[in-house]
Amino acid sequence: MDSGLKRTLEQKVYAGxxxxRDDGIVLFGTDELAWLGRLAHHRRTESYADRVTFAADRSIDAGEIAYGRAEDPAAHLVDAVLNLREDLRxxxxxxxxxxxxxxxxxxxxxxxxxxxxxAVHLTADYASHGPALVQLLLNYGADDLAGIPSGERDEEGTPEQRWRNADKRAVELDPGQELLELIWDAGLRPVERDASYGVVREYDAPAPLADRRAVPQKVWA
Known part of the structure; x- marks a missing residue:
């Protein structure tokens, strides 16, 4: 990508x-993933700050795009996203x-x-991506996680109790706490939601980066 086109795309993103479609095709074709991630994270942060919502179920009326097998992945993704964008629902x-x-x-x-x-949330399906990739995606535009094990909450409502009896159809997590730590370690704040994006519980903000790096970082496999 030449520097002039790169500046033009940056200006459009930062101007909101x-x-x-042509912009999307060009962006998909770039090898500068760090630059692309910075632009996406800027857009994500403008709308959702440091919050990452999560739920066992996907939201009501959510759009869905499967990727990874199309002959032309750029056109497949861009056209699917733009169709949903025009749908407005x-x-x-x-x-x-x-x-x-x-x-x-x-x-x-x-x-x-x-x-x-x-205003549209970008949701990462936890079951198909797994924890290591999901954590990276939180810095590449994703602001929501779904397809996570659900559990019945008892009176205390601790993370461990909330995620007890995990749904075997989804990827299993160590009860609740691992998901929270995954989000915190990405420098973001976990927010449990319901299927309509109502807030169930908002957790603490992550510790400062220096404090998080003072202890060995967990490897998310």
Missing amino acids: ERLT PPSVTLVKEDGAPAEALRTFAVARLLLDP
């Missing part, structure tokens, strides 16, 4: 302009990984975030 768009390398997932989420309108 809607990107076009879905409160969120869930991306489900069918195949592909982690770099493709990062590129896919970043471009989707840049094309979607700010």
Whole structure:
């Protein structure tokens, strides 16, 4: 990508302009994933600050795009996102990984975030991405997680109790606390939601970066 086009795209993103199909195709084709991630994270942070919502179930009326097997992945993603954008209805768009390398997932989420309108949540399907990739996606445009084990909450409502009796159809987590730590370690704040994006519980903000790095970082496998 030449420097002039790169500056033009940056200006459109930082000005909050809607990107076009051609913009999306160009962005998907770049190898500068760190730059692409910065743009997507800027858009994500403008709308949702440091909050990451999560739930066992996907939101009502959510749009869904599966990726990783299309012959033309750029056109497949961009056209699917723009169709949902014009639909004006879905409160969120869930991306489900069918195949592909982690770099493709990062590129896919970043471009989707840049094309979607700010009010639309970008949801990472936990079951198809797994914890290590999900944590990276939180810095590439994703602001919501779904497809996470659910459990019955008892009177105390602790994370461990909330995630007890995990749904075997989803990826199993160590009871609740691991999910919270995954989000905190990404420098973000966990917010449990219901299927309509109502807040169930908002957790503390993450510890300062220096404090988080003072102890060995967990490897999310």
